[in-house]
Amino acid sequence: MNIRPSAAIRQNYNEIADMCKKTGEPVFLTKNGEGDLVVMDIEAFNRREQMLKLREELLAVEEDRMAGNMGCTLDELDEYLDGVIAEV
Known part of the structure; x- marks a missing residue:
């Protein structure tokens, strides 16, 4: 399970997008230590x-x-x- 702080999407968008595409798995984003969003490849x-x-x-x-x-x-x-x- 890939978990990243929400700031990572702003700072490392390409890295997170590549991770989603390569693994086919979602990335869970946290905000203030709590689950906030899930990002995944469109396919x-x-x-x-x-x-x-x-x-x-x-x-x-x-x-x-x-x-x-x-x-x-x-x-x-x-x-x-x-x-x-x-x-x-």
């Missing part, structure tokens, strides 16, 4: 958002299944997952 952010969207969709499907609602065929599921994977 890592987009991947994270897509993963969260997929998890929400899978949770909704699982909730439907638990409620007894009919699902889809394996072919429909395969086609759907191929589309989701292609987006990532």
